[in-house]
Amino acid sequence: MAAGVAAWLPFARAAAIGWMPVANCPMPLAPTEKNKRQDELIILNVSGRRFQTWRTTLERYPDTLLGSTEKEFFFNEDTKEYFFDRDPEVFRCILNFYRTGKLHYPRYECISAYDEELAFYGILPEIIGDCCYEEYKDRKRENAERLMDDNDSENNQEGSMPSLNLRQTMWRAFENPHTSTLALVFYYVTGFFIAVSVITNVVETVPCGTVPGNKELPCGERYAVAFFCLDTACVMIFTVEYLMRLFAAPSRYRFMRSVMSIIDVVAIMPYYIGLVMTNNEDVSGAFVTLRVFRVFRIFKFSRHSQGLRILGYTLKSCASELGFLLFSLTMAIIIFATVMFYAEKGSSASKFTSIPASFWYTIVTMTTLGYGDMVPKTIAGKIFGSICSLSGVLVIALPVPVIVSNFSRIYHQNQRADKRRAQKKARLARIRVAKTGSSSAYLHSKRNGLLNAALELTGSSDDEQHISKSTSLIESQHHHLLHCLEKTTNHEFIDEQLFEQNCMDNSMQNYPSTRSPSLSSNNGGSTSCCSRRNKTTTHLPNSNVPATRLRSMQELSTIHIQCSEQPSLTTSRSSLNMKSDDGLRPNCKTSHLTTAIISIPTPPALTPEGESRPPPSSPHPTMNISTTCSNVVKVSAL
């Protein structure tokens, strides 16, 4: 029931008065309106633009957001209005839907934005009115194609394609020659041999020189052996290529049915059939015919040329237009051939011996070729002949623009796809740069956080300006979240270069055998890092130390904690532990620090779990470690 008609429901109920007197049984009870409240205006504030409507208007569609109690979630008590932080332009259409019962799709609106808004308000896009439905569907289809294209190109992209077996690699190499050099080489070699094969076929028939006996021989017979060898080589290459493709195809049955594979087969079959057949008189005619099929090798070029593929696709998609062209031409040919035959019947020595013989004249005339081997001689014949040629132009000219426009559309679509891919690559590169910026922002702020905490501890107020207040509340909350994750998993985030460096270094070191329990976790961490099984960094509970620390630890079988060049070293956790008193942080500005025995910073939060996971840099009483840190290092209670 349409929305606006709901307002006429009282009328429909009143009209039922006509049934009452004729009814034989009592009527059912009418439903009562429990809280019959007066219709009220409600205010919908969408991003500042206020829309007002009657409550009953919205309640016409109770299964949408605005019509149900879901909108109460958006009710703002202070201003007594419903606030939606959404696009006001699209909201206009949505509210009109409630008012008129028809949902319109504005042309200037982006299809995905519109879809999102509809999904938010709980409205199905299928109820878009007929006036706008076609446009909506077209745009949606285009968008879906674009998404599919993007997905395809994503899947085809190199890199991060783990575990491709041989078959899949080969298939990818065949389909996209640009994936590897080998594929490219293969691509060019096959292209070269196709060209060679086609040229051989052509040159074979050229007469080259005479043989004693004054007979002109085509080159094919003169240098029969050479040509045969060339042909064999080409066919070998084609056969090998076909077999390799067959092996690599994900679905062999589908591959064998595809057009390209049929072309391949047709291209190489004549050779094998020729090999098998003897030089029999009867079949030599057929054999000659088979050689014709060798020309199909030229179609193998379509794998190499996108334009050819587009052409083929166009012809396929214009099949109906081509069919119409053929049909109308046939009709016209038959009509005119008949007419010409009867017109020319009278004249003597006429070439128009029969109607089929006139077909040739009609075709040649309609396509405006006009060979002149058959010309009408009677006046009637000439008149009809001229009509024939005039109409020929028309009949052919009509379907051709359709085919041309189809071709142009498909071609441009392809261009657009390529352009989109190129743009997408550039766009993703830029986004990647921005992203790495933000992740390093996290690490950077962690270090800054440590610095801040240390400074506050040491109470040096003049360093307060180093405290970077540049991180917003959201950022700091986000960082806090990442901290919690680090704490939970006992691992830390580091950035990519350090990780790689770490792995490289560790692979070059001899690990000291894990004598001390303090090193064990460290070793465990580092071995695991290099085996690439877990990409998390080793856990250094004490500090956010870049991996250079680990290296130094391996070097000296003592515990060294080496600062990086960055100024701040203290754990960011210390910022969490600000309340707790004894976070010890070596606040070190020098590049080399080895911790004191007792002065290793250990956040108290770790101590409960300290039994199971002794911090690797926990001081070993037997080790002699000295601190060269310039700043004060506080003693922690371990």
Added chain:
Amino acid sequence: MRSRGRKESLAESRDLDGSYDQLTDSVEDEFELSTVCHRPEGLEQLQEQTKFSRKELQVLYRGFKNECPTGLVNEENFKQIYSQFFPQGDSGTYAAFLFNAFDTDHDGSISFEDFVAGLSVILRGTIDDRLSWAFNLYDLNKDGCITKEEMLDIMKSIYDMMGKYTYPAMQEEAPREHVENFFQKMDRNKDGVVTIEEFIESCQKDENIMRSMQLFDNVI
């Protein structure tokens, strides 16, 4: 009355400006009609003429105008609106009868005044008023009495609204039987027609009918 004057001028303008296209007269018709707008009389006058409150009239007008922006409903529109409430059957005939009942001045279209006047009787009138309105609906040729043929037409139109898919399945004879039943009950002097006095008298004696008439008290 303003409204009648407008409707007359509509006919005139159609002939005068020559835009009345014989070939596609349906399209042209609607086009012409849509440029004519009918405005009802003031709210106060309607309040006097009908028994609705001001707020009720406002709500009614808003609904009316929403569906008929021009302010006038012609028979086609009326049938279309009414059919939306009965998706299963064919309500066209009954809607036509209703249209004739609402269109008291018989000018081919229902204005808001007609609409509200009819509703006022049905929803706010006395039982006798309602019964006479119903009688007026049944009396198709408005001659003061209901014949069997008229009643049969009405009955068929009501049964048509049910549609094909009913339980028990609709029989051909059902309307006729129902009409016989009705006449037995209503026709006192057995003269084959039901006059308004017979009708009201018989209805007042029937408990069911009395009770069902009270259903209309709470529609708005």
